[in-house]
Amino acid sequence: MSTLLKVENVTIQFGGLVALNDVSFSIEKGSVLAVIGPNGAGKSTLFNVVTGVYKPTSGRVTFDGTEITGRPSYEVVERGIARTFQSSRLFSDLSVLDNVIIGMHTRTRTGVLTALFRPGVARREMDECVRKAESLLKLGSGDLFEQRYRPAGTLAQADRRRLEIARALASQPKLLLLDEPSVGMDETETDALVSDIIRLRKENPDLSVILIEHDMRVVDAFPQHVMCIDYGSRIAEGDYATVRADPRVQEAYLGKAAVHA
Amino acid sequence: MRQDIASSASPGKSAAVAFTVASQLVGAVFLYLILKADGGLQIVGLLALLGLGFFILEKQPWIAEQAMASFARVPLVSMITAGIIVVGFPFIVGSNTYILHLLIVAQLYAVLALALNFQLGSANIPNFATGASYGIGAYVSALLAINFGLSFWLTLPVAALAATLFGFIIGIPSMRTRDTYLALVTIAFGVVVQQLLNNFEWTGGPNGLVGIPAPSLFGHSFADPLVVFGWRLPSQANFYYLSAALVVVAIITAHRLHSSRIGLAWNALRADEIAAKAQGINVAWYKVLAFAVDAFLAAFAGTIYAFYVSYISPDNFTFLVSVTIMTMVIVGGMDNIFGVIVGAFLLTILPEKLRAFSDYRLLFFGVVIIGFLMIRPQGLFPQRMRRYGGE
Numbered sequence: 001m002s003t004l005l006k007v008e009n010v011t012i013q014f015g016g017l018v019a020l021n022d023v024s025f026s027i028e029k030g031s032v033l034a035v036i037g038p039n040g041a042g043k044s045t046l047f048n049v050v051t052g053v054y055k056p057t058s059g060r061v062t063f064d065g066t067e068i069t070g071r072p073s074y075e076v077v078e079r080g081i082a083r084t085f086q087s088s089r090l091f092s093d094l095s096v097l098d099n100v101i102i103g104m105h106t107r108t109r110t111g112v113l114t115a116l117f118r119p120g121v122a123r124r125e126m127d128e129c130v131r132k133a134e135s136l137l138k139l140g141s142g143d144l145f146e147q148r149y150r151p152a153g154t155l156a157q158a159d160r161r162r163l164e165i166a167r168a169l170a171s172q173p174k175l176l177l178l179d180e181p182s183v184g185m186d187e188t189e190t191d192a193l194v195s196d197i198i199r200l201r202k203e204n205p206d207l208s209v210i211l212i213e214h215d216m217r218v219v220d221a222f223p224q225h226v227m228c229i230d231y232g233s234r235i236a237e238g239d240y241a242t243v244r245a246d247p248r249v250q251e252a253y254l255g256k257a258a259v260h261a
Numbered sequence: 262m263r264q265d266i267a268s269s270a271s272p273g274k275s276a277a278v279a280f281t282v283a284s285q286l287v288g289a290v291f292l293y294l295i296l297k298a299d300g301g302l303q304i305v306g307l308l309a310l311l312g313l314g315f316f317i318l319e320k321q322p323w324i325a326e327q328a329m330a331s332f333a334r335v336p337l338v339s340m341i342t343a344g345i346i347v348v349g350f351p352f353i354v355g356s357n358t359y360i361l362h363l364l365i366v367a368q369l370y371a372v373l374a375l376a377l378n379f380q381l382g383s384a385n386i387p388n389f390a391t392g393a394s395y396g397i398g399a400y401v402s403a404l405l406a407i408n409f410g411l412s413f414w415l416t417l418p419v420a421a422l423a424a425t426l427f428g429f430i431i432g433i434p435s436m437r438t439r440d441t442y443l444a445l446v447t448i449a450f451g452v453v454v455q456q457l458l459n460n461f462e463w464t465g466g467p468n469g470l471v472g473i474p475a476p477s478l479f480g481h482s483f484a485d486p487l488v489v490f491g492w493r494l495p496s497q498a499n500f501y502y503l504s505a506a507l508v509v510v511a512i513i514t515a516h517r518l519h520s521s522r523i524g525l526a527w528n529a530l531r532a533d534e535i536a537a538k539a540q541g542i543n544v545a546w547y548k549v550l551a552f553a554v555d556a557f558l559a560a561f562a563g564t565i566y567a568f569y570v571s572y573i574s575p576d577n578f579t580f581l582v583s584v585t586i587m588t589m590v591i592v593g594g595m596d597n598i599f600g601v602i603v604g605a606f607l608l609t610i611l612p613e614k615l616r617a618f619s620d621y622r623l624l625f626f627g628v629v630i631i632g633f634l635m636i637r638p639q640g641l642f643p644q645r646m647r648r649y650g651g652e
Binding site: 072073074077078089091092094095101104106108111116129130149171 | 554644
């Protein structure tokens, strides 16, 4: 198997604050990496560096054989990295369906001239988008398809997370970055989320997923490759059992005193 | 789940035809009455009626749902009805040139408001320079016609391209600034353009440009009365039909962009810029694009205006014009094509009709606007969800 994403010695500073300190890791095609760590450890910052929201102070990000360090977000998405946000960022005044269609932006071509002078071409492309979006909405758990004409802002929390994932998948990514997908879900919904991800991988064996998670229930479901970050540094990496047993990880989560007690 | 109810109660074909024809006729009659109205009492009465209508619409949202469903059911019938009304209106108005003048100005403002709607409505970019694009269109075409004898039809595209270039230029700072700061940048651009028009020698300075020749089509000069099947319409009717054609072009442009991925991208960056970037939308480019499309359409309106009044000066394109256009979009309903047009008509006709209140005219005008915004806080006709497929 080949390496899909490679992050090498990435450091990012905001003024005096070192948000990420010399972080390196890589992910293979078709695998899942779970990133854990306490709040404020730099997990979301890592996503922002990979997707081009932040430009790292130093270090390199290589995706699918091309260096993408500091490339603009729209180019990164075009290359095949899609993400969801920790605090779900849906287009709340647009319908569920429109949210997913917007996710296909990089896979559609209609420009101003086509839209104005070749409306037939533009409409066919849009019809195709609608069809694909509807099938994406039918795919996941929950009943997003039935709610497709609701404004996204009125969805329940679990549905918002599901819609974020559907929107991210709409761009046909090679790498999917999920930022705490289980936030606001109860146990049943979390289990449904886990089986959604498992099914997704079965259907697209080449799809790689990086998960930021606090819910160990989810991490436990993808135990092969886990990385722990604390204070911007990678402190442990390996399978779930190894990382969980690592004293530094326990320290990061429970505090020094608790571990040595 | 709401659409299930809507589709189960969707109107029958004949009911839809009756409704679309009747509602458009009522609208036309109302427009005619308000244009004809004379004296304060009549105006107040009509405004009260309009306010009541919107009040009912606000309290009973199903009326709007049913109306939309009817129009969607028989689109051809509604378009033909609208066409007949627009074409026939000057015949009913007859020789009243004042009403025709008001209608022409209202239609030009409808185009300007539709132009601004791409930015303010679709993308929530506060652009206070639409008046400047309007002015650039007017001046470029007038200068070409006066100095080089270019015909109206040739100046139209040239002026539009010149204004589009201007749109790109003001669009560039929009990549770096946003919200209030962007509004300030566009205000500055608008003021600069007006000052330049005022101070350049070749634009005629504060005196403006005089003697812009009337356009002609197939040998028929637009300065001559229009004679159709023995009906004699005043020369303003030429420009009435010309600006009506431009409104149609603007509606088609707005509709096609709105229902394509471009409209969706604008809506996305309006809702959440960071999320829009994460969907692969080149946010900076789409913002500049909105400026360019706005300037392009505004320049068309400017060109027609210049040839219509045959005299333009910097005073026609002040900051106040931009603010008026913005008010039209907000009162009419952001990102709703029909609403924006209604807003433009209302805000063009109202100040004229309130002349009966002489000194208190503008005060009353302000009160009416505030009144409508209180009845319909989202605009007279608010933004609607996109619908796909033959539902």
